[in-house]
Amino acid sequence: MSKTKSRKTNLLFIVILIILILYTAMMFGLLLLGINISLKQYLDVEVNGNIFGLPNMDYWALDQQYTNNIFGNYLYAFKNIKLNKNNSYIVGLFVKERVNAPIQGDIISCTIYTLLYAGGCAFFATFMPMFMGYLCAMYKNKASALIYTLVLFVIGMPIVGAMPSTINLMRSIRLYDTFIGEWIRKASFANMYFLIFYAFFKGLSPDFSEAAEIDGASQLSTMFRIYVPLATGVFFTVYIILFVNFWNDFTTPMMFLPSRPTLAYAIYYTTTLDSGSSFNHATRRMAALMIFAIPVIVMFSLFNKQLMTNLTMGGVKE
Amino acid sequence: MKSKKTLTRNAKRNIFFGLMVVLPLLQFVIFYGIINLNTIFMAFKKYEPLLGADVGYATSFAGFENFKVVIEMLSYGENWKMITNSLILWFFKLVVGLTMSILFSYYVYKRRRGARFFRIVLFLPNVISNLIMVYLFRYLVNNAMQTVFDMQFGLLDNPNTNFGTILFFNLWLGFASQTLLFTSAMSSINESIVEAAHIDGANSITELFHITLPMIYPTLTVFIVIGIAEMFVDQMSLITFYDKFSILPNLRTVGYYLFQQAYESAIIPTTSWVTNHDYGKLSYSELSAFGVMISLVIIPISFGVKKFLESLSPIGD
Numbered sequence: 001m002s003k004t005k006s007r008k009t010n011l012l013f014i015v016i017l018i019i020l021i022l023y024t025a026m027m028f029g030l031l032l033l034g035i036n037i038s039l040k041q042y043l044d045v046e047v048n049g050n051i052f053g054l055p056n057m058d059y060w061a062l063d064q065q066y067t068n069n070i071f072g073n074y075l076y077a078f079k080n081i082k083l084n085k086n087n088s089y090i091v092g093l094f095v096k097e098r099v100n101a102p103i104q105g106d107i108i109s110c111t112i113y114t115l116l117y118a119g120g121c122a123f124f125a126t127f128m129p130m131f132m133g134y135l136c137a138m139y140k141n142k143a144s145a146l147i148y149t150l151v152l153f154v155i156g157m158p159i160v161g162a163m164p165s166t167i168n169l170m171r172s173i174r175l176y177d178t179f180i181g182e183w184i185r186k187a188s189f190a191n192m193y194f195l196i197f198y199a200f201f202k203g204l205s206p207d208f209s210e211a212a213e214i215d216g217a218s219q220l221s222t223m224f225r226i227y228v229p230l231a232t233g234v235f236f237t238v239y240i241i242l243f244v245n246f247w248n249d250f251t252t253p254m255m256f257l258p259s260r261p262t263l264a265y266a267i268y269y270t271t272t273l274d275s276g277s278s279f280n281h282a283t284r285r286m287a288a289l290m291i292f293a294i295p296v297i298v299m300f301s302l303f304n305k306q307l308m309t310n311l312t313m314g315g316v317k318e
Numbered sequence: 319m320k321s322k323k324t325l326t327r328n329a330k331r332n333i334f335f336g337l338m339v340v341l342p343l344l345q346f347v348i349f350y351g352i353i354n355l356n357t358i359f360m361a362f363k364k365y366e367p368l369l370g371a372d373v374g375y376a377t378s379f380a381g382f383e384n385f386k387v388v389i390e391m392l393s394y395g396e397n398w399k400m401i402t403n404s405l406i407l408w409f410f411k412l413v414v415g416l417t418m419s420i421l422f423s424y425y426v427y428k429r430r431r432g433a434r435f436f437r438i439v440l441f442l443p444n445v446i447s448n449l450i451m452v453y454l455f456r457y458l459v460n461n462a463m464q465t466v467f468d469m470q471f472g473l474l475d476n477p478n479t480n481f482g483t484i485l486f487f488n489l490w491l492g493f494a495s496q497t498l499l500f501t502s503a504m505s506s507i508n509e510s511i512v513e514a515a516h517i518d519g520a521n522s523i524t525e526l527f528h529i530t531l532p533m534i535y536p537t538l539t540v541f542i543v544i545g546i547a548e549m550f551v552d553q554m555s556l557i558t559f560y561d562k563f564s565i566l567p568n569l570r571t572v573g574y575y576l577f578q579q580a581y582e583s584a585i586i587p588t589t590s591w592v593t594n595h596d597y598g599k600l601s602y603s604e605l606s607a608f609g610v611m612i613s614l615v616i617i618p619i620s621f622g623v624k625k626f627l628e629s630l631s632p633i634g635d
Contacts, residue, residue, distance in 0.1 A: 009522040009523055012523060013430050016430075017425070017431060019418070020425065023493075027439060031454070033462075034450070034454045051465055052466075090373045096373040128345075135338055143336070143339070144335065156621070158547030158616045158617060158620050159609075160551060160572075161606060161610065162353050163580040164360065164603075165353050165357040169352065189346065190346055219331065247447075248447035248448065248449070251577065267449065268558070282457055285453065286454075289453055289454075292447065296447075297446070299445075308441070
């Protein structure tokens with residue numbers, strides 16, 4: 001009887017292992033396929049039909065622009081990830097005004113925009129829940145209890161279709177298409193990260209605060225000199241997770257930052273939306289996508305231990 | 319004296335608290351409260367261009383006109399499929415996705431062969447952009463398979479296989495974040511309970527059903543409720559699978575439709591859906607009405623399911 005049970009257990013884990021192996025094989029197989037394609041001259045794929053084989057250097061030898069250079073597609077992508085499009089919208093609450101803001105960017109400006117968007121939004125989206133999490137955990141009063149309940153309510157409240165209203169509001173208050181506007185919009189505390197920081201600060205002793213106050217420290221310095229430094233690890237983990245999310249996000253910049261295209265938006269536009277783009281060759285598209293992926297993969301390799309050990313329900317653990 | 323001191327300290331703390339929460343609350347009021355209220359107002363408004371002016375518009379009360387347009391739109395052609403597609407996606411994510419992520423999490427939690435490695439692999443979809451994964455997958459199932467198997471159409475261009483293929487992709491990458499969070503929830507189970515069960519003769523399968531699942535029930539509840547809340551927000555990655563010209567109407571989900579329309583439309587769209595059912599866009603007011611309609615359906619369901627699941631909880635608070 002117990003042998004049968006043990007066999008059943010082993011069988012369950014063997015089945016899961018097989019599925020996991022297939023999952024992994026597909027994941028790495030696709031990434032390897034992408035890297036391999038990105039190293040091929042486009043005629044090697046389109047004329048020669050070489051999809052799964054290694055790059056044929058004969059085709060690179062014939063390439064006029066990047067002769068014998070296996071990284072030709074990467075150089076091409078660096079040079080040609082560009083956006084140039086007309087764009088106009090109406091702003092203002094009482095006095096309406098048409099703004100002409102052409103969508104323009106090359107890889108350098110798009111990278112700067114990406115760093116401003118991802119870096120700034122990740123900072124505010126991490127800082128605000130930490131700030132409010134600290135206040136609600138350390139200051140026991142009716143208002144803090146109400147704020148905690150409010151966050152729980154907002155998290156569980158499924159609201160659909162607020163996008164037009166958001167665009168309308170951002171344009172009315174002239175924050176549309178600005179980084180400051182996006183940073184403010186992302187500086188929300190009503191999300192699951194609030195609960196993580198709340199739980200973290202709740203787990204800390206209030207004795208530090210009392211001792212600091214006896215020593216004459218102000219409420220603000222107690223917060224920023226004593227408690228916030230203790231939350232650096234959690235802050236950093238949440239920041240990295242959000243930075244990667246914002247780095248990869250192309251829909252928000254497309255919708256709310258049209259004339260400040262991020263790399264994700266520029267690559268989405270040139271590889272998917274722009275039908276006349278020279279990135280219609282799969283080889284060049286793959287190279288553009290790989291350039292886009294490299295920074296976050298490097299970041300993940302550097303910080304994966306910290307992310308893996310800190311991750312838990314809702315994002316991170318104390 | 320002591321109580322006066324305490325009072326002063328408490329008053330100071332309350333003043334500090336009050337001053338500090340002003341700006342975050344203002345942000346919340348504007349970017350959550352006003353935006354959602356404005357969605358409701360817009361749903362009942364009609365915008366018309368001002369005669370002779372390049373910019374600006376006149377507004378009037380529209381009654382339920384915008385809602386009527388949405389119902390007409392949903393009953394036109396195959397547009398109703400966006401609702402069934404969203405429901406199918408949600409159902410598969412709930413049944414297949416949740417089951418698989420629980421099993422994967424259990425494997426990692428029990429530290430079976432390669433668990434640490436698989437944990438990193440399962441986190442990768444959170445790191446690598448969906449844009450990249452979609453493009454690689456699209457290339458494999460469309461271009462590569464078409465060439466290798468000499469097929470007339472790739473899987474994404476074939477009307478018989480396109481929805482299933484995209485559904486598979488969404489399930490495949492949907493495991494990632496859930497798996498990690500379930501693993502963490504499982505890791506917090508008290509070891510002594512597990513040991514006691516094993517002494518009583520429980521094997522890994524009975525442990526999964528009688529200890530692990532009941533212990534992670536609150537996490538499970540959260541995922542099911544969040545899944546319902548996101549039912550009509552999920553775009554099924556369609557925005558990256560197809561450009562707006564090549565997507566077939568029967569593939570769309572509500573999430574995709576709302577995003578795509580909001581991106582291309584305006585308060586007063588150049589071509590309205592009312593005048594041109596094939597190429598026209600819903601106005602922002604009509605889209606808001608669509609959002610209000612969905613929210614009205616989904617909010618009670620979401621809270622009802624939450625209450626129901628909580629009443630079934632195998633563990634106390």
